[in-house]
Amino acid sequence: MSTIVIGAGPAGLAAARKLTRYGEDVVVLEAQPHIGGRTRTVRDRLRHGQPADLGGSFIDIGQDKIIQACAELGLRLTPQMALFPPDPDGRLTAASPLRATLVVDGRRLDDAERDRVADEVRAALDAVPPSPTETIPAWAARACLSPVARRVFCSQAGFNPVHEAAQIPMSMLQPPHVGRVCWMLADGTDSLASALAGGLDIRLRQPVRLVRRARGGLVLETDTDRFTARDVVVATPVTPTLRIGFDPVLPEWKVNALLATPMAQGGKVIGQYTNGSEIVGRLGLSAVSDGPVSLIWARPPGPEDTVVVLGLVPDRGDGVLRDEARALDALDRLVGAATGLRAERLAGIAQDWTREQFAGGVVSALLGDFPRLPSLLAQAVGPVHFAGEHTAEMWATGMDGALRSGERAADEVFQRRRQRASNTAAVR
Structure with a gap:
C-alpha cells in the first residue's frame, strides 16, 4: 500500500477518498469497532429506529464543504433551523x-x-x-x-x-460562529461517515501504537499487525495522537503544538419522549440552562408523535456524565421546566466523550491561539501528514473543518508523489 490513514472519522475518510481518486493504494486503520469517530450515531437504543447522535450534530450556514458532500452523496438534511434568535437590532451576538428559552435554578424565566x-x-x-x-x-x-x-x-x-x-x-462566543442557520443530517450524523466509507479498505479494531521510519518507507504497528507504506495521514484527535509512538520522535514544535491544544471535556445526553409535537412547540428553538445540561434542542417529531431531545453536558467534575441515570434525570427535569410539561421519557442514552480513549474529549479548543496553532498542527513532518478538525484553517472544531483537513492532507501526499516523480525524472 502507498498510503495509510490512521482514523476513520470524517477527516480520515475524506483523506482516503481523495487519495483513492489520485490513484493511491490506501488502507484506513481504525481503532474502534466502528467508523465515524466523534460523529457516532446509535440506532438501537431509541424506539422506531430513531437516530441518537452521540457526537456532532449540526451543519451551519457557510459550511460549504459538508453541504456539498451531502449533496454529492445524496444525504438528506432536516429542515433549516436556528438555535437562537437574533438581538432586537437583527445582530447575532453572545447575548x-x-x-x-432560559431556565435558571430549574425555573423557566x-x-x-x-x-x-x-x-x-x-x-x-x-x-x-x-x-x-x-x-x-x-x-x-x-x-x-x-x-x-x-x-x-x-x-x-x-x-x-x-x-x-x-x-x-x-x-x-463573541461573535457567535454557529447556530444562526443550521441543519442536521436527517438519518443521523453517521450517515455521512457511512457514505464516505463506500469502497474504501477500512480495517477496524486496529489501534496504531507506533509509526517508525524504515528503509524505503514507514512501518505502522498495531496490537495485532504490522503495515508498511510510503506516507501516513494521522487523522486522530489531539489526545489519541499524543499516545502514538513515533520513531524518530516528532519535532519539538509539533509536540508542543499538540500539548498546547486542549480538548473540551463533556458529552451528550439524549432522551426520547412522548407528546413530541407539543414538546417541540413549547420548547422553541432551544433551551439554555445553568444546570448540569447546558443546552437542549429537539429533532423533528418522529413516529407515534415521539421526539428526540438532545442535550450538551460539560464535565464539571460533578459525576453527572459518569452516571447515565443522573444525566437522563437532569435532562427530564430540564425538558419539563422548559416546556411546562411532565416529560414522559421512553428511552435515553448518555455519552461521555472525556472517557473515550480514542477521542479524549468533545472537540479541540483552539481559539485562544488561532490561527497559529492549527497551522502548526496541520504541518507535515516528512512523510507523516496530519488531519482532523483541530488542523483546519476554516471551521475548526466542526465536521466541515474535518473534511477540509482530510482533503488538504491528501493533496500534500499527492504533491510529494509528483515532486518525487519530478526529481526522479530530473536525475534520469
Whole structure:
C-alpha cells in the first residue's frame, strides 16, 4: 500500500477518498469497532429506529464543504433551523443565545425576565468590548454583570465548546460562529461517515501504537499487525495522537503544538419522549440552562408523535456524565421546566466523550491561539501528514473543518508523489 490513514472519522475518510481518486493504494486503520469517530450515531437504543447522535450534530450556514458532500452523496438534511434568535437590532451576538428559552435554578424565566438578562449582557458587550483571549468569566466580572446574568452567560461554554467556562476565551462566543442557520443530517450524523466509507479498505479494531521510519518507507504497528507504506495521514484527535509512538520522535514544535491544544471535556445526553409535537412547540428553538445540561434542542417529531431531545453536558467534575441515570434525570427535569410539561421519557442514552480513549474529549479548543496553532498542527513532518478538525484553517472544531483537513492532507501526499516523480525524472 502507498498510503495509510490512521482514523476513520470524517477527516480520515475524506483523506482516503481523495487519495483513492489520485490513484493511491490506501488502507484506513481504525481503532474502534466502528467508523465515524466523534460523529457516532446509535440506532438501537431509541424506539422506531430513531437516530441518537452521540457526537456532532449540526451543519451551519457557510459550511460549504459538508453541504456539498451531502449533496454529492445524496444525504438528506432536516429542515433549516436556528438555535437562537437574533438581538432586537437583527445582530447575532453572545447575548443572542440568552433570548432562547432560559431556565435558571430549574425555573423557566418568563419572556420579560429573559429579555432583561439578555439585554443586560448585550449592553455590556457594547459598553465593555471583550478581548478575544479574555476568558468568559473574566469578561463577565470586568463587565460587572449581575449574578444571574453572569451565571447564565458563563453557562454558554457548556454547549460551545462543551467545557468549563474558566478555560474558554471570549472569542469562542463573541461573535457567535454557529447556530444562526443550521441543519442536521436527517438519518443521523453517521450517515455521512457511512457514505464516505463506500469502497474504501477500512480495517477496524486496529489501534496504531507506533509509526517508525524504515528503509524505503514507514512501518505502522498495531496490537495485532504490522503495515508498511510510503506516507501516513494521522487523522486522530489531539489526545489519541499524543499516545502514538513515533520513531524518530516528532519535532519539538509539533509536540508542543499538540500539548498546547486542549480538548473540551463533556458529552451528550439524549432522551426520547412522548407528546413530541407539543414538546417541540413549547420548547422553541432551544433551551439554555445553568444546570448540569447546558443546552437542549429537539429533532423533528418522529413516529407515534415521539421526539428526540438532545442535550450538551460539560464535565464539571460533578459525576453527572459518569452516571447515565443522573444525566437522563437532569435532562427530564430540564425538558419539563422548559416546556411546562411532565416529560414522559421512553428511552435515553448518555455519552461521555472525556472517557473515550480514542477521542479524549468533545472537540479541540483552539481559539485562544488561532490561527497559529492549527497551522502548526496541520504541518507535515516528512512523510507523516496530519488531519482532523483541530488542523483546519476554516471551521475548526466542526465536521466541515474535518473534511477540509482530510482533503488538504491528501493533496500534500499527492504533491510529494509528483515532486518525487519530478526529481526522479530530473536525475534520469
